[in-house]
Amino acid sequence: MTHSLTFDAISEAAPGPKWAARWGRSWPAYKAWFIARGGDNGPDRHACEAALKQYMPELVPVHAKLTALAGGSDRASRFLSTWCPPSYLGGCSLAVATSRDDIRLVRNYDLSPDLNEGLLLHSAWTGRPVMGMIEFIWGLSDGINDAGLSVALAYGGRQETRRGFGITTILRYVLETCKTVSEALRVLQRVPSHMPYNVVVADASGAAASVEVYAGGGAKVQPRLVATNHQTDGSIPDRAVFTRTYQRSKHLESVLIEGTEPAALVGQFTQAPLKQHRYAEGFGTLFTAEYEPRCRKMTLHWDNEIWVQSLDAFAEGTREVRYGSAAVGSVPQGDGIDWVQIGMEYAAGQQPDWRRFLPRGIDVA
Numbered sequence: 471m472t473h474s475l476t477f478d479a480i481s482e483a484a485p486g487p488k489w490a491a492r493w494g495r496s497w498p499a500y501k502a503w504f505i506a507r508g509g510d511n512g513p514d515r516h517a518c519e520a521a522l523k524q525y526m527p528e529l530v531p532v533h534a535k536l537t538a539l540a541g542g543s544d545r546a547s548r549f550l551s552t553w554c555p556p557s558y559l560g561g562c563s564l565a566v567a568t569s570r571d572d573i574r575l576v577r578n579y580d581l582s583p584d585l586n587e588g589l590l591l592h593s594a595w596t597g598r599p600v601m602g603m604i605e606f607i608w609g610l611s612d613g614i615n616d617a618g619l620s621v622a623l624a625y626g627g628r629q630e631t632r633r634g635f636g637i638t639t640i641l642r643y644v645l646e647t648c649k650t651v652s653e654a655l656r657v658l659q660r661v662p663s664h665m666p667y668n669v670v671v672a673d674a675s676g677a678a679a680s681v682e683v684y685a686g687g688g689a690k691v692q693p694r695l696v697a698t699n700h701q702t703d704g705s706i707p708d709r710a711v712f713t714r715t716y717q718r719s720k721h722l723e724s725v726l727i728e729g730t731e732p733a734a735l736v737g738q739f740t741q742a743p744l745k746q747h748r749y750a751e752g753f754g755t756l757f758t759a760e761y762e763p764r765c766r767k768m769t770l771h772w773d774n775e776i777w778v779q780s781l782d783a784f785a786e787g788t789r790e791v792r793y794g795s796a797a798v799g800s801v802p803q804g805d806g807i808d809w810v811q812i813g814m815e816y817a818a819g820q821q822p823d824w825r826r827f828l829p830r831g832i833d834v835a
Contacts, residue, residue, distance in 0.1 A: 473749060475583045475756060477770070477789045479779060481592040485532065489591075489608070490539040496587060496607050497540070504549055507556030515544040518551035525635070525661045526643045532595045536608055552606060552636030554664055560625035561713055561753055562611075563744050564670040565722045566678040566695040567732040574732035575672040575761040577612050577622040578739050579603070580713075582752035583793055590770070592784040596646045599781045601768065603759065609638025610645065616781055617649035618674030618763035626666025627700040627707030627715060632686030634662035640683075641669070651677040655691065662687035666705075668697035674763045696722035713753065717743055736760045740771055749793050757791075 482488040504510070513521070523530050533550055540546040549555075561580030566573065579586070589604040602613020612622035621641050640661050648654045654671045663683045672678040680692040682701045692702065699715035700707040707715055725738050738744060739758045746755045758771040767780040772791050779785065 473583045473794075474790050474792045475586060475588050477588040477590065477757070477777070477791060479590045479592070479777070479785065479787050481784050481786055483594040485535045485539055485593075485595060489536065492587075492589060492604075493536075493540050493607055497546075500549065500607065501545070504545070504556065507558075509549065509556050510545065512548065512554050512556075515547045518548045518553040521553040521635070522551050526639070528596055528647050529639075529643055532608075532646075549606075550608065552609065552639040552664075554631075554633055555636045557629045557631050557665060559629070559709075561699060561746070562622075562624035562697075563718050563722065563739065564622050564624050564668065564680070564697040565726065565735060565738075566670055566672045566680070567726060567730055567735040568672075568676055568678060568695075569732055572732040573672055573674075573676050573678065573763055574735050575620045575622060575670060575678070575763070576736050576739050577624075577670075577759050578744055578746070578755045579611060579757050579759065580746045580753055580755050583749060583754065583756060585752075586756050590779065592779075592781070598646055600642075600645045601779060601781055601784060602641075602645065603757075605638040606636060608642065609636060610641045611638060612759050612761070613641065613645050614761050614763065614766060614768055614781065615645040615649075616766065618766050619645060619648055619650065619654060619671065620673070620761035620763050620768075621645060621654065621669060621671045622759070622761075624668040624697045625699050626668055626682070626684075627710070627713075628666050628685075628705055629708060630666060630685045630705075631664050632662070634664035634686055637663050637665065637667045637669075637683065644671070649673070650675065651679050655679060655681065655689070658683055658689040666701055668699070668701065670695065670697055672761070672763050674766075694723050695726060698722070712751075714743065736769075736771060740773075747794065754793055756793075 480488050537547045563578045566575045587604050591604050592601040599616040602610040605611040614620040644654045644657050651671050651673045666685050667683045669681045678695050680695050680697050681689045683689045698719040699713050721743050760769045770777040
């Protein structure tokens with residue numbers, strides 16, 4: 471059975487009607503997930519906004535504007551702050567290859583097609599042009615800014631949670647406020663993450679780093695410019711066998727040791743063992759993103775298509791990507807869906823079957 475995911479490229483310099491439309495589309499599912507995972511039992515609005523002001527003050531006006539566009543509720547403010555949010559899972563493989571004349575950051579985004587927003591957003595919310603793949607409606611799973619600074623994240627392998635922010639907001643902050651790898655590292659060491667993550671960063675000078683970010687604060691630079699879904703602090707990842715994190719990491723390390731040219735790195739990500747096809751198990755590669763810091767450019771790769779975008783010549787548009795071996799059809803957008811039940815199934819780590827929430831007679835095959 472195949473499955474499709476629509477990717478949209480949208481440009482909106484300041485938060486406005488385009489972002490508000492995406493909020494209206496994505497919030498029902500996020501709200502159900504947030505409630506089911508105990509988000510309403512977390513810090514109150516004042517604490518969330520105070521934490522944002524303490525650690526990422528440059529984002530305070532952006533958060534306020536987004537909250538207003540989202541309707542201004544306490545729940546929306548708390549959700550958008552991502553201060554001490556519920557835990558969540560993920561996958562992903564990351565690497566950076568460098569040479570005298572080139573540098574490329576490449577990532578595979580591995581998850582269920584039902585759980586990605588499929589949005590590439592070009593913005594200038596704090597005055598600096600940024601483009602990247604959206605997560606949690608305004609955070610970033612990966613992206614690049616006008617200085618050429620590029621960043622991407624991978625799940626750190628454990629659902630351990632402590633006081634901190636959702637990592638996608640931290641990556642947004644990095645690209646809104648930093649120009650170089652060294653500046654990004656200072657942010658990753660200073661701003662606490664609520665869960666363990668692995669992050670890679672690269673800039674236009676050719677500098678790059680792979681960083682383990684720990685729950686509750688702290689970050690450590692790693693010797694190799696790769697990252698998958700485990701860390702080197704002695705901890706045991708939750709799903710090492712399922713995600714094959716050690717095998718993927720070993721493969722990437724061997725690729726870099728062999729001296730793969732930066733332009734050839736993406737080819738490794740579009741084939742085994744990095745490319746994942748287990749969509750029915752919630753672990754398939756939804757896209758491969760290739761960043762070129764010196765060109766301020768990114769390319770999204772799928773099996774039979776690429777989509778090139780740059781900060782200087784960004785083009786809005788849509789791509790529909792079909793995946794094989796998915797468990798269910800596309801997520802229906804309409805009445806008849808029990809979003810709360812879906813959120814509860816996510817909370818239990820299950821893969822919901824969207825079909826049973828539809829009225830009789832409707833087929834989404």
